[in-house]
Structure formats: structure tokens, C-alpha cells
Amino acid sequence: MGEFVRVEVDGQIATIRLDRPKMNALNAQVSGEIAAAAAEVSGDGAIRAVIVYGGERVFAAGADIKEMAPLGVAEMAAYAARLQAALNDVAGIPKPVIAAITGYALGGGLELALCADFRVLGESAKVGQPEIQLGVIPGAGGTQRLPRLIGPAKAKDLIFTGRHVAAAEALAIGLADKVVPDAEVYQAARDMAAQYANGPAVALRAAKQAIDRGLEVDLATGLDIERLHFASLYATEDQKNGMRSFMENGPGKAVFE
């Protein structure tokens, strides 16, 4: 349990809760606590889906500018490496992960949200990569994960201008997966998480890893990755149970442990 990042477990769903007033700015300590939280939820087999949440008011306004501003080049390289590593740990959580976003998700805050599988936004949420206005560029995955999600031209528009994107536009360009009234963001994320929490955990992990690794490699390698994961699932009880259930009861009736 960190000072600024808590893991709250409710049934099969864990919430990684950022809580560093006023804006959940991501300083070095928060980076370390995010990495620890990602390790905790990854390693606990009872947790089947994860929500990343910054509370009712703000998701995260980015890396801590006051902490970052005075650093030299070498210090900055190490600092950025730590934040990138922490966000890689979130991206690598081998279960469905949903970012529940109220208020601002800017800079490193949006980069954290990009490490989730899905993003639920409140109607008045604002997201963006404003680093250009600080004379720098996104440094925690924004130049890489954002174009992979919304395409290079839209990513360049957001990164070149640094503008704040409203929830409706985020939905239209695929940066948000769902927009709901502000007060319903967390519950909407829980509902989404609950859809997956009862699924076959090993197959969900294999699907996530095949998709995410596949996006980084050529098609032939991606198909190799897919096939190896597919075959390995024949070692699971879920595969036997899922196929037996289809043959005995028809489609969609399997209940997984």
C-alpha cells in the first residue's frame, strides 16, 4: 500500500487508485508506487480485472512539472526511464485493465491511461498531450502508444498542438471507448470489468498478449505468437470445460472457475 497509490480489491476486481492531491501529478514516488501496484495485481490470481482510477475529480494532470523542471539531461533520462518502466508494468498486467477517467488526463496521465485496454471517460473529461507547450514531447509512451491507438495523423495533431480533447471527440477518434455522465464513470468501468472477471483467465491473458505483442512485430511473427498461445490453451481446464459445455449445452453457456 503506497502513500499515493492504493490497490483496493472488491471481489475479483482490483482498483489501482491514484490519490495525490491536487492533480495526481506523477512524481518519482508515484512512479514507484504504480509499479508496485501493477506487480501486486498481476501476481494475485484471485484478481481477474483491474481498474485504474484517479478519483471523482481528476485522473492525472501529468508528470510532476515542479519536480521535473530542474533536472539535468542525465537525471531526466533516468527519471523518464523509471516512469516508462512503471507504465510498461501497467501495460503488461496480464488481465483486462480499464482506465476510469474523470476530469483531466494530461501528459503522463493520458500516457498511463493508454496502458489500459479500455478507457471510460466522464462527459466533462479532458485528455491531451500538452508537453509541446512546455517545450518538450511526451516521454512516457505518448509518441508510441497514442499513434498505435488512434493513427499517426490524429496523434500528431494532438501532440503538435497540445490541445485538450473533450470526451465526445475522444470517443469519435477511438481514444475513449465509452463516455458516461461524470458521476457514473467508476461504476461504468466496474460493469465493463465484471464482463471479463468471469471469463477464462488464461485465455484472456493469451488474447491480450497475442494482440499487444502482435502489434509490435511483423504479421508472420504475430501469427506464430497467436498459434503458440492457441495451442498452449489446450493445456487448460478452461479449454476442456469450454468445449465440453458447447457440445453439451450449446454456445455461450460455459461457466469458468
Ligand code: CO8
Ligand atoms: N505537475 C505539477 N503540479 C501540477 C501539475 C503537474 N503536471 N498540474 C497541475 N499542478 C498543480 C498546479 O501547479 C496547482 O498547484 P498549486 O495549487 O500549488 O498552485 C494545482 O496543481 C492546481 O492546478 P491549477 O491551479 O493549474 O488548476 P486548474 O484547474 O486551473 O488547471 C490543469 C488544471 C489544466 C490540469 C493545469 O494545472 C495544467 O495545465 N497542468 C499541467 C498539465 C501538463 O502540462 N501536463 C503535462 C506534464 S509533462 C508530462 O506529463 C510528461 C510525461 C512524460 C515525462 C517522462 C518523464 C517523467
